[in-house]
Amino acid sequence: MSKGKYKWIGTRPDRPDGADKVTGRARFGADFNMPGQLVGKVLRSPHAHAVIKSIDASAALALPGVKAVVSAVDFPDQPNLIVPTGEMQVNLRDITRNVMAREKALYEGHPVAAVAATTEAVAKAALDLIKVEYEVLPHVIDVADAMKEDAPILHDHLITEGVKPAPTKPSNIAKRIDNLKGDIEAGFKQAEIVVERHYTTQAVHQGYIEPHATLASAAEDGQIQLWSTTQGHFQVRGFCSRLLNIETSQIRVTPTEIGGGFGGKTVVYLEPIAVRLSQKSGKPVKMVMSRDEVFRASGPAPGGTVHVKIGAKRDGTIVAAECTIALQAGAFPGSPVGPACWTSFACYDIPNIKVVGYDVVSNRPKVAAYRAPGAPISAWGVESTVDILAQELRMDPIDLRLKNAAKKGTKTSYGPTFDTIGFVETLEAAKASEHYKSKPRAGMSRGVAAGFWFNVGADSSAAAHVAEDGTVTIISGNPDIGGSRASLALMAAEELGVDYSKVRPVIADTSSIGFNFVTGGSRVTFATGLAVVNSVRDMIRELKVRAAKTWGVDPDGVIWEDGCAKPAGSNVGEFEPLSLAQLAATAGRTGGPINGHAQLNAQGAGPGFGVHIVDLAVDRDTGIVTVDRYTAAQDVGTAIHPSYVEGQLQGGAVQGVGWALNEEYIYGSKGRLDNAGFLDYRMPVASDLPMIETILVEVPNPHHPYGVRGVGEVPIVPPLAAVGNAVARSTGIRLTDLPLSPPRLSAAIDAATPRMAAE
Amino acid sequence: MAKTHVTTTINGEPTEFLCDASQTMLDVLRDQLGLTGSKEGCGSGDCGACSIMLDDRLICSCLMLAVEAEGKKVETIEGMAHGEQLHPLQKKFVEFAALQCGICTPGFLVASKALLAKNPNPTETEVRFWLAGNLCRCTGYDKIVRAVMEVAAEMRETAR
Numbered sequence A: 001m002s003k004g005k006y007k008w009i010g011t012r013p014d015r016p017d018g019a020d021k022v023t024g025r026a027r028f029g030a031d032f033n034m035p036g037q038l039v040g041k042v043l044r045s046p047h048a049h050a051v052i053k054s055i056d057a058s059a060a061l062a063l064p065g066v067k068a069v070v071s072a073v074d075f076p077d078q079p080n081l082i083v084p085t086g087e088m089q090v091n092l093r094d095i096t097r098n099v100m101a102r103e104k105a106l107y108e109g110h111p112v113a114a115v116a117a118t119t120e121a122v123a124k125a126a127l128d129l130i131k132v133e134y135e136v137l138p139h140v141i142d143v144a145d146a147m148k149e150d151a152p153i154l155h156d157h158l159i160t161e162g163v164k165p166a167p168t169k170p171s172n173i174a175k176r177i178d179n180l181k182g183d184i185e186a187g188f189k190q191a192e193i194v195v196e197r198h199y200t201t202q203a204v205h206q207g208y209i210e211p212h213a214t215l216a217s218a219a220e221d222g223q224i225q226l227w228s229t230t231q232g233h234f235q236v237r238g239f240c241s242r243l244l245n246i247e248t249s250q251i252r253v254t255p256t257e258i259g260g261g262f263g264g265k266t267v268v269y270l271e272p273i274a275v276r277l278s279q280k281s282g283k284p285v286k287m288v289m290s291r292d293e294v295f296r297a298s299g300p301a302p303g304g305t306v307h308v309k310i311g312a313k314r315d316g317t318i319v320a321a322e323c324t325i326a327l328q329a330g331a332f333p334g335s336p337v338g339p340a341c342w343t344s345f346a347c348y349d350i351p352n353i354k355v356v357g358y359d360v361v362s363n364r365p366k367v368a369a370y371r372a373p374g375a376p377i378s379a380w381g382v383e384s385t386v387d388i389l390a391q392e393l394r395m396d397p398i399d400l401r402l403k404n405a406a407k408k409g410t411k412t413s414y415g416p417t418f419d420t421i422g423f424v425e426t427l428e429a430a431k432a433s434e435h436y437k438s439k440p441r442a443g444m445s446r447g448v449a450a451g452f453w454f455n456v457g458a459d460s461s462a463a464a465h466v467a468e469d470g471t472v473t474i475i476s477g478n479p480d481i482g483g484s485r486a487s488l489a490l491m492a493a494e495e496l497g498v499d500y501s502k503v504r505p506v507i508a509d510t511s512s513i514g515f516n517f518v519t520g521g522s523r524v525t526f527a528t529g530l531a532v533v534n535s536v537r538d539m540i541r542e543l544k545v546r547a548a549k550t551w552g553v554d555p556d557g558v559i560w561e562d563g564c565a566k567p568a569g570s571n572v573g574e575f576e577p578l579s580l581a582q583l584a585a586t587a588g589r590t591g592g593p594i595n596g597h598a599q600l601n602a603q604g605a606g607p608g609f610g611v612h613i614v615d616l617a618v619d620r621d622t623g624i625v626t627v628d629r630y631t632a633a634q635d636v637g638t639a640i641h642p643s644y645v646e647g648q649l650q651g652g653a654v655q656g657v658g659w660a661l662n663e664e665y666i667y668g669s670k671g672r673l674d675n676a677g678f679l680d681y682r683m684p685v686a687s688d689l690p691m692i693e694t695i696l697v698e699v700p701n702p703h704h705p706y707g708v709r710g711v712g713e714v715p716i717v718p719p720l721a722a723v724g725n726a727v728a729r730s731t732g733i734r735l736t737d738l739p740l741s742p743p744r745l746s747a748a749i750d751a752a753t754p755r756m757a758a759e
Numbered sequence B: 001m002a003k004t005h006v007t008t009t010i011n012g013e014p015t016e017f018l019c020d021a022s023q024t025m026l027d028v029l030r031d032q033l034g035l036t037g038s039k040e041g042c043g044s045g046d047c048g049a050c051s052i053m054l055d056d057r058l059i060c061s062c063l064m065l066a067v068e069a070e071g072k073k074v075e076t077i078e079g080m081a082h083g084e085q086l087h088p089l090q091k092k093f094v095e096f097a098a099l100q101c102g103i104c105t106p107g108f109l110v111a112s113k114a115l116l117a118k119n120p121n122p123t124e125t126e127v128r129f130w131l132a133g134n135l136c137r138c139t140g141y142d143k144i145v146r147a148v149m150e151v152a153a154e155m156r157e158t159a160r
């Protein structure tokens, strides 16, 4: 650990928001209220694909207590313009249609209208009174079906991007991506063994426990206030501004505490509707999704198909690798097929690579980012195939990966060449772990897989203030989703040389701090951390000026050490050190308040690698998988607050285990989601799991003063294949379709081992 | 429809409220009594974020009608700390980083306290099965289970 080198970094103090969160005092999205507020509710399409011929809200409006109804006519149409949001891109023309259906309803759950009423009961009754005339169209749910020639077309204007010559007819394929490195044909010619498989995965939901919620208050003078549970309140402001044609500075968004997001809260669903209802009714409007709505109309992460072919020498050297990935975008273009492609072979130093990706629309909710968007899906295919290769070559799966591991200087298929990375160190740490060195317990089989994520930098702003008594406030603008306030305060305390308890981190609303990109891409501790460090440095510069003034010396003659200004050397003069508290007490006489500021676009987010090991047993009768032991090793840069770093590894790994074993969107023949609840959409619970052991491999990122790398995304990448590889080794059957749920697994076991008729 | 008048005790305080026959206890706690510490994650009894105690029994307040509180004793997360003193479970959850986003935390704390009242010496498996009614999507449960086990051990130590 980094302890020893640092005083605060690498320690595990209580988080600043701890007491609030364990007493129920912390206020999440649904916990904000305003006097006189109305309840907003959304009417959603019951059809997977239908033309909206007319909407008649007169009966609803006549119901006592109903104060406003909105539908697409209340939202200005938007240009065909792509803007970045979180780790994904969105088209304004599409996003306004996703918020409120316009010409067509494109998935079951698609908002068609919304009401604001005095009570929830009245609002619900009003929804029933809105008459929508639909013309139901044929729908398509599956990616493979959506790509067929005769598939129902969602968007008449959609011409596949990235294909030359451009197609003349619209299709459901929004985009094709090509990544090439070396000469793929020549590469496969050198191969002595080739493994090729076709894999599928299903859509899964981010599964945050807190449903989307917002409270909007539009005043008569045009000013808007919003409280929202979001990973990016600046994005909420930006979207509301664009979608409703309101000047950005007229909107003030305060982020509430956020009950999980995992990427799913980087987009807007309710906010523009709530603002519009508030404008029309003249009252504050609160909107909270039900769990059913969360499943049907927010998230999910895509399912898709991955076709992988890997060629190697007999000694395990991979010489060529190819994969084709098609991902569900949902009803509008924009699946994470890009990152799925770019991450696919990023773990390995392979001379010849070909990757092709397709972004495919179908009648499902528009996908949103989910932890390392796209990467778990391609890793499911690639890491399963690497495991088959290891089995066929009779090589240890970690040794095979070590033989081909990407290192500093490896050129990726998507362009960049790696700087200092820690994949080899992580593989070695996994190999040296007590878990890997000991045999699986009786009846258990072991699986291993690796994973990669780029990590993100981007825009952050921060400020630091010294109070009159010398305590410090650091102000940033990223919602804290998993303990980032603690990490920011630790870095500020380290930089300032003061006690962690003297630093209070605050997350400001959109009007109280400069712009910040979303909490996502594992960027906050890296990029916003950098902004906080720089704002503290800016403050220290000012503190030195004040000390210099007090002593009557040049500011260059002052250094900052252990929370005090000190003379740089005896040539400056003999002065007693001036503490932060002393300098704060005299600030009025030395130039007024002492603050620091920083803004930046952070570059050099160090990529991260993970290696997971799982021991599990398969019940051959029921197909139930029991996970016995799990270890996640990861290159984490520097673990600022190790407990929260471990927490990211553990939480991500378990989400991946859920993805591997149970979670999936199941559609009926009418294109309606059959399992929109936690009972039927089965996420892991405590009794499904063992402890999740973690190995933090610290290979500092050279582009951050404390060596920070993002850590949140990587851990969801390896588990799908790690679990699949263990199941394959346990049963002797290589399943290529996720999830490995009891019905699917037992059916596969039955098919492979026909039972005696009498049994 | 006329509202029903309910007399109950919440976190030791005699409390009265008026509610519709169809209102859940969770809605009354959150919307009428301002006790927003209990959370709604699903409204269908599947996530445990709304866990409360009703006459010393652990229940999902989203599945309980508010009128059922009549004459009963209700305890919520807001009643867990005493004055300035956090309950040992509350302290340990913070110390062990047993929460990330914290939305599930009130439910887990109420459920864990109920477990320790029933079984002061639970095995890891018992903790995991008792808490299987509470969903946490952030932590993978590891640190939650460790915190509960540790508090159980400490409470046994003090009780000796």
Ligand code: FES
Binding pocket: B039, B040, B041, B042, B043, B044, B045, B046, B047, B048, B049, B050, B051, B060, B061, B062, B063
């Ligand atoms: S809200 Fe009651 S169990 Fe989920």
Ligand code: FES
Binding pocket: A209, A259, A260, B098, B099, B100, B101, B102, B103, B104, B105, B135, B136, B137, B138, B139
């Ligand atoms: S800490 Fe986020 S759901 Fe448990």
